[in-house]
Amino acid sequence: MSLVERVTGCRRFLSLQAVLMLEEIAVSTAHGVTRVVELTGVAIIAVGAFGTLLLFLYRFASGYDRDQAVSNLRSSLGRAILLGLEFLVAADIINTVAVQPTLGSVAVLAGIVVIRTFLSFSLETEIEGRLPWRRGAAQREV
Secondary structure, eight states, X not given: OOHHHXXXXXXXXXXXXXXXXXXXXXXXXXXXXXXXXXXXXXXXXXXXXXXXXXXHHHHHHTTOOHHHHHHHHHHHHHHHHHHHHHHHHHHHHHIIIIIOOOHHHHHHHHHHHHHHHHHHHHHHHHHHSSOGGGHHHHHHHO
């Protein structure tokens, strides 16, 4: 083997190592970003739940109307859960698309998104008291 062939082979090997190293860094970064987004979603739900509970207890102890306090509790808690779910869906999308985009992982992601979308739809309907596409009609009536 000539010197030129050895140098060319060495360059290919180093290029392959560089590509593999960059891929490992990208996957590691994607995992880190996914973890941060997941933790943010969980924190939003937890802080929202505790804050809503504290506000409810304060209103209940202060003599607010019980039905209104319960209604505000459900509405505020639902909004915190909705926002947290949005972050959790974003984390799932980042993890699936950036890390391992296999057919199986995309199918799992699709199932998770469908379930969380249904939950979001149900919570929004519960909070607003009407279907989301009826919001515009209700605003025009006011």
